[in-house]
Amino acid sequence: MATPTVVLLPVWGAGHLMSMLDAGKRLLARSRGALSLTVLVMQAPAENYRSEVAGHIRREEASGLDIRFHHLPTVELPTDYVGIEEFISRFVQLHAPHVKAAISGLACPVAALVVDFFATTLFDVSRELAVPAYVYFTASAAAYALFLRLPALQEEVTCEFEELDGMVDVPGLPPVPPSSLPSPLMDKKNPNYTWFVYHGRRFMEANGVMINTAAALEQSVLAAIADGRCTPGIPAPTVYPVGPVISFNPPAEQGGHECLRWLDTQPPASVVLLCFGSGGFSTAPQAHEIAHGLERSGHRFLWVLRGPPAAGAQQPADANLEELLPEGFLERTKGKGLVWPTKAPQKEILAHAAVGGFVTHGGWNSVLESLWFGVPMVPWPLYAEQHFNAFTLVAYMGVAVAMEVDRKRKNFVRASDLERAVVALMGDSDEGRKAREKATEMKAACRSAVEEGGSSYSALGSLAEEMIKGVNQRSPH
Template identity: 60%
Template structure:
């Protein structure tokens, strides 16, 4: 029905933001009621990201046509001129969102359906002016973890601190573990994050892609410092494996259980030729089985890594010497299918939160190799708080440089018989069970979605807790 109430989703264009928010919206639809979702799409700023979003929307619309007709609608916002002379991505995103505010207002005014609520990306707080003006309950969707949200809430109280900062629910955090934009308090990026953190207080609620059991200390510590919090994660898009297994999966089928360390660094991760040689030397000396997704830096003017030329990048004879116990894959690979495979026993990761959740969902312990955004902070929490990862020494000033011997040490620790590795592996399995139980009927995340549905979508007869502490 054209006039059924709708929940408006406003993501930013990155698939790491768009996909989790869309999956969260689908969870609300699954709770029942005569509702729809309306997704407002901002035009991506690069051809690569535009192609990703177009492909995603095409797949979603095909699925809707096959059985979910008239429940999810995509609305493209007008293409606007990008902000000029912005070098930092956080500045660029925030200012581009600000330029979209009048178009968001027009799009909502033009909807034929009544708007029950809005869910906006955590970069989209300028849009709170529109929802406040129109009287629409609005929730911030935080695609990262609760620890990063707590860090943003505590920015102003930590201003001027030089060595460590205090984040509610966490041990003291070294400033060296903060995201780059938050290390320079005079930068425009820092000021934008302070702006966003203040505006979070105006939201009707905060939806976080985590589970109460994963970050219980942090969630308890910020429960009275923010609007109502809904930890509904892990929010993952888990699909049945392909009919024809990927070549990486077929190779894993030949390996012993829990014997392979998987190295993969996200859609934006790549390394210099010198760093690639260090990785190869470290892996070879570790004598561990490995599956390494290796991509080259972006072409000039591009943002996304390109397929790797293995003969040019790898040391002479490396592939031959590691044949049978190692595989290097030079393009994108099905990360979730690989992490789900019984042969995978560890994951060297860039620590993007979506990748972390996928790893925990399958009970795979990690080695941290953060590259950008909030990943250094995530790496700190994975080691110091959650205890599901082995950390590595790296030089951030040299582009997150890691020596071969340090990778060798970390991989041996994770996959071998050390006490540290054993504890990390055990904790990862504990977190796997916690994630699965959280999403079961009556689990903490299932209940958080029920609470959110009851408030945002007008659900009826829902017996639910009222605070994070009750979950």
């Protein structure tokens, strides 16, 4: 019999695609040759994403691992959508006939279909083909618990969450302020909200859910999910905490990146990194506030500053420092600070001994990278589930110092609030000391989880066994 394959259906964003591919490769390794991987590739809707995806695929095809890539036919893009969550969910749904055809046409048995968490519409395909379906959840277990809780919350909370007098109950977490809920939940009339409730319901149909977290990072939340407290009356699918799943590419530059060479000249744990993911940028008024806050804090900093997207573009542009920064700022902070106006190697920077803190948008991949290197954080949420991540990092995990972010003013932060947070994180405050200690603890937990015998290593082994056993039972002997 040909080696059974696990079919992956990732979404094109780097935080989704690379994370699922790396989790798939770990599953492959734990199967000890009993499984292969087939990746179904949807054509990304924008050119910059398409070239990025093509680069990832080239690297994987050259790796020599048992991974095949199958490019799905293009579909007509939805045009009448309100936000990215609705767009992705509908875009994936349009691929259902192509996914069905691709899986039906495979020459080997299919052990499972693993879909991105925006792709639960494809459970219909897996059911038609009698193939077990799993979800790969790229966010935290806390975010997954909220998703599971959402269909019931929809019935319980009849007003907008913002109008709620009390807190929101998510089992396993401290009471959640409504202002900390993910952006798509802030307007119930919005189709993005409707899609979140839809996915929350459909997760219950999965054979299992892989989450990019480690058991020790979110123990009480994972226990609440397993005990059925997020879905009263119905047991939730088995959760496999398989993280942290982090991609480490070999360094591309001879002699190291300029940011790393600058960090080599700084004292240990003295620099705060400011970096806001692939979608974060600053307008001139916001950049001025950041500059004044950093200067007044007196702490060393490495600030990855991106400017607003060019007309018609979706991604931030390289920063024009003259336009964005206050006059004289670079001269006054020379030696003590570095402003980097384009993309920077975030993982390598966080790994550097000179970095002692991280002001981050709080995307889950960035959070895991920070914890992997034991770097405490100041969350500055911008979109998606980042406000919820900020709450969990401060109030639940204790690895971050809170900062005032004005959500009604497009997440604007004043200089005084940034200054206070940086001083608390990097200085001698109790708040900063506790966050540093907790981040060091989490670093050890992350690393032991993925080592042989660790919790994530074992979870992947159980999942591989379950998939192999299932395909053997279904295959004619």
